[in-house]
Amino acid sequence: MDDPLEEQFTSAYTFLNNHPEINLSNEIKLKLYGYYKVVTTGKVDTAKPSLWEIRARAKWDAWKEIENTPTEEAMQMYVEIVEKANVGWNRDQLDDIAIEDETKEKNKENTQQERMKYVSTMSYEEEEDDDDENDIFSCTKKGDTAAVNKILDSGEIDVNAKDDQGLTLLHWASDRGYLEIVKLLIEKGADVNILSDEEKETPLHYSCISEHLDCARYLYHHGANSLIKNSEDLIAFDYCDAQFKEEVIKE
CATH class of the missing domain: 1.20.80.10 (Acyl-CoA Binding Protein)
Structure with a gap:
């Protein structure tokens, strides 16, 4: 050398x-x-x-x-x-x-x-979800639709509240592909175009990044603005291929 x-x-x-x-x-x-x-x-x-x-x-x-x-x-x-x-x-x-x-x-x-x-490895493991059944973010991450609905019905939780990572329930549900929770949150008044604190991304960004077609389609057809750019100046569809985008936007 x-x-x-x-x-x-x-x-x-x-x-x-x-x-x-x-x-x-x-x-x-x-x-x-x-x-x-x-x-x-x-x-x-x-x-x-x-x-x-x-x-x-x-x-x-x-x-x-x-x-x-x-x-x-x-x-x-x-x-x-x-x-x-x-x-x-x-x-x-x-x-x-x-x-x-x-x-x-x-x-x-x-x-x-x-x-x-x-x-190519980190010294820390992925964070474990909180097991508290009364924690709505934990329930959302686990895909527990009934628990999320029960907590929201209590009226004690703001559906657009953010966790310590600057993410809403709709961001998490969209990222993990929980369509029923996505539907529930939007029905309960979740802001479909709300931005994450750090990267300024919408729930549609997360569903496209994670390639959850059903969630991306539902978000798009329920008011998600696909032209919103994140902190890297990228729209949600910049994270998926043309075929995925076509499936999202088709009627």
Whole structure:
């Protein structure tokens, strides 16, 4: 390997994968993942994961945010992040670190898989839904239409209220494909065009991202404005193919 920067980059991510005990914050892991993908793949080439795919969505966002970074700059940023993390690696010790674990070098295919393992996983698991049967957001995420209806009928819940992620019940139901709950929420006065706090997306955005055709059709034919753009300047139909869109809009 003739390029010193490429050698440093390779050494840095090899070191991390050879030391799984290293504890880095999720913020740092996401940054490393984003720069790694820019170096090895380039621009984002996959569809945006749905809302409930928390880890995949976080990684996709981290990559998307920096996808236009030049390759050399991405390698440099990766190297600097690892070095500043004070995990025992620096660019002046490449030779010693490269031979630290000879067993991993004996099988190139397995070594590559180990390298990928660290930078493509997060240290946290997907959040578990709240099991509280009186929590309307928990009931919505689980698809419990009867429980959602009962809570709404109590009159104690605003159908357009948002949770700590800035999402409404209609966002969650649309993302998970619970058509009956989508219908119920709209009947109860849910704002079909309400925006999520962070990404400024409508429930139609979420149903298109998750490819829930029935929900997308119902939303569209009950007032969803398909021209609303999110924070990335994309409309809901930018997240689906032409055939899906045709099925949504047809009478």
